[in-house]
Amino acid sequence: MYESLALEHSSTVDRAAEVLRQALFAGDLAPGTPLREIALADQLGIGRSSVREALGVLIAEGLVTRIPHRGVVVTELDPAQIHDVVAVRLVLETAGAHAWPGATDEARGAVRASMADYRRLAQVGAPARQITEAHLAFHRSLVALTGSRRLVAVADQVSAEIRLALAHLDRLRLNAVEQVAEHQALLDRLETGDTEGVASALVAHLDDAETSLVQTLYVAEP
Numbered sequence: 001m002y003e004s005l006a007l008e009h010s011s012t013v014d015r016a017a018e019v020l021r022q023a024l025f026a027g028d029l030a031p032g033t034p035l036r037e038i039a040l041a042d043q044l045g046i047g048r049s050s051v052r053e054a055l056g057v058l059i060a061e062g063l064v065t066r067i068p069h070r071g072v073v074v075t076e077l078d079p080a081q082i083h084d085v086v087a088v089r090l091v092l093e094t095a096g097a098h099a100w101p102g103a104t105d106e107a108r109g110a111v112r113a114s115m116a117d118y119r120r121l122a123q124v125g126a127p128a129r130q131i132t133e134a135h136l137a138f139h140r141s142l143v144a145l146t147g148s149r150r151l152v153a154v155a156d157q158v159s160a161e162i163r164l165a166l167a168h169l170d171r172l173r174l175n176a177v178e179q180v181a182e183h184q185a186l187l188d189r190l191e192t193g194d195t196e197g198v199a200s201a202l203v204a205h206l207d208d209a210e211t212s213l214v215q216t217l218y219v220a221e222p
Helices: 002-025 037-044 048-060 079-102 105-123 128-144 149-172 176-191 195-217
Strands: 064-067 071-074
Touching: 002 037, 002 048, 002 128, 002 149, 037 048, 048 064, 079 128, 079 149, 079 176, 079 195, 105 128, 105 176, 128 149, 128 176, 149 195, 176 195
Parallel strands: none
Antiparallel strands: 064 071
């Protein structure tokens, strides 16, 4: 009986964590948004203790942060942190671009497949969460061209750090198809062997992404 109760409680916590996780990845909760236990318990129809544990799960994942005297808030990166993440992504993805000529057919095919998936989701107006996942999957596939599992692991880590901010930005953007066109242009350059052109385009692309994130989410109030 006690084991059954423990499993039921665990299931409630897991479900609550997943509901909150989906809202975060959909961009419904902007970085810095406070997450109040009482309000969440009412909205989810569960006890505060379950909410507290669900938030603990998300804290461990880095999706939310507990701040002294403020409680739990949606994790946000300051402009300097965003710049650092973008700098790491540039190094990783440029390495991937340069690796294209010697990459396996499987790795190159993964880039093409991720681009096709990204395009399809944008064209049908898929939810922001799905578009963000496809967006990040394309960039991950570029890093995977290196054939290095360690570099891909680093890419996954930095993507996780910026995913919430990017999800919120993707939700606010009204030009998903235009964004897809920019990524398709990167792939087109790879297909023609213009790896240096891709490297230069990545600088501009990621610089624009950094600027958009900072201006949209963290512009200081006058």
